[in-house]
Amino acid sequence: MALQNKTISIDQLVLNKDELAFYQKQTGIQDEIKLKEHIIEIAQKALEVYPYHCIRTFGFLRFRILRAQSGYKHLLTLGSTRPRAFFLDLGCCFGNDLRKAIEDGFPPQNIIASDLRAGVCISLSPRSYDHSNHSIEQRFLDFWNFGHELFNSDPSTFLVTFVQGNVLDDSFITIQSPLNPVHDLSNASTDSDLSSLSLQSLLSLTPNSYPEPQSLNPLRGYLSAIHTSAFFHLFDQAEQILIAKKLASLLSPLPGSIIFGSQIGADVPMEGVRNGSGTLFYRHSPDSWKEMWEKEVFGGKANMIRVEAGISRDSERRETIWWTVTRL
Ligand SMILES: C[S@@+](CC[C@H](N)C(=O)[O-])C[C@H]1O[C@@H](n2cnc3c(N)ncnc32)[C@H](O)[C@@H]1O
Numbered sequence: 001m002a003l004q005n006k007t008i009s010i011d012q013l014v015l016n017k018d019e020l021a022f023y024q025k026q027t028g029i030q031d032e033i034k035l036k037e038h039i040i041e042i043a044q045k046a047l048e049v050y051p052y053h054c055i056r057t058f059g060f061l062r063f064r065i066l067r068a069q070s071g072y073k074h075l076l077t078l079g080s081t082r083p084r085a086f087f088l089d090l091g092c093c094f095g096n097d098l099r100k101a102i103e104d105g106f107p108p109q110n111i112i113a114s115d116l117r118a119g120v121c122i123s124l125s126p127r128s129y130d131h132s133n134h135s136i137e138q139r140f141l142d143f144w145n146f147g148h149e150l151f152n153s154d155p156s157t158f159l160v161t162f163v164q165g166n167v168l169d170d171s172f173i174t175i176q177s178p179l180n181p182v183h184d185l186s187n188a189s190t191d192s193d194l195s196s197l198s199l200q201s202l203l204s205l206t207p208n209s210y211p212e213p214q215s216l217n218p219l220r221g222y223l224s225a226i227h228t229s230a231f232f233h234l235f236d237q238a239e240q241i242l243i244a245k246k247l248a249s250l251l252s253p254l255p256g257s258i259i260f261g262s263q264i265g266a267d268v269p270m271e272g273v274r275n276g277s278g279t280l281f282y283r284h285s286p287d288s289w290k291e292m293w294e295k296e297v298f299g300g301k302a303n304m305i306r307v308e309a310g311i312s313r314d315s316e317r318r319e320t321i322w323w324t325v326t327r328l
Pocket of ligand 1: 115168
């Protein structure tokens with residue numbers, strides 16, 4: 001949600017006990033004041049990329065992945081019991097939620113993080129005005145790399161695969177019919193097939209691979225779990241249907257595969273208006289959300305999925321819809 005005011009202050013940064021312990025451990029910064037100053041520095045930079053409400057208000061520090069509790073528990077079970085249970089966090093921003101899942105035991109090498117932004121700003125350092133001594137400074141201005149700064153990690157120490165792309169781009173994720181568990185499992189159905197699979201092989205990644213993967217389509221049918229939080233509410237109703245269809249296209253047809261998340265919702269479905277920009281987005285109710293997945297996305301085919309959804313309210317009575325879609 002865009003805001004015009006980009007300023008933030010340390011007074012607004014409140015961490016509960018679990019959050020404080022998580023960020024102390026994950027950043028390696030034990031001193032609470034220093035930790036908060038570090039977080040503010042990164043958030044301030046991120047606001048220059050795009051002034052999301054959740055960055056300005058530090059909402060991005062919350063574990064949104066825990067909101068759909070049954071989905072989250074199931075994610076951890078998949079991670080520990082299903083061979084090569086690959087997990088996509090779409091619209092991951094800094095990657096806090098997937099780092100929480102890793103802390104709780106999900107294998108990092110089986111996670112794909114994806115987000116829109118990978119803008120590389122190339123600037124010439126002062127020395128470069130002397131053309132005999134070119135020095136080009138590359139600054140990576142995407143949220144994923146701010147995540148590395150926030151958590152004091154880099155791609156060599158943090159093994160999660162990142163794939164940049166726009167969810168609305170048809171070549172990034174193509175809409176296809178949800179896979180059929182009986183007929184479409186030939187690609188990787190047996191344990192021995194799965195044991196040789198890796199994200200690297202599926203995405204044709206090599207060390208320092210270039211060009212970077214342009215699409216998530218090679219993962220079709222291999223994703224056991226997909227999570228999105230504070231994401232669907234960025235889009236209007238028609239776009240939300242398209243995005244849901246794309247996620248269903250990628251999901252493994254194995255029973256127990258899940259898509260889960262949370263976003264701004266409502267008791268009664270309605271258009272929302274974004275502060276600042278005035279653009280419209282759609283706020284689903286649990287019933288309309290369920291209907292969208294059952295009818296629009298899975299074509300009303302009985303017994304393909306089970307949808308669980310509910311509304312929770314924060315201290316300011318704002319409504320969040322949390323949900324889990326499970327393949328049967
Ligand atoms: C409001 S933030 C939520 C981030 C995180 N999931 C959370 O809960 O804190 C929305 C994220 O979606 C990403 N995003 C926005 N539009 C996108 C698009 N069209 N395709 C992919 N990612 C997009 C943004 O870059 C941002 O990281």
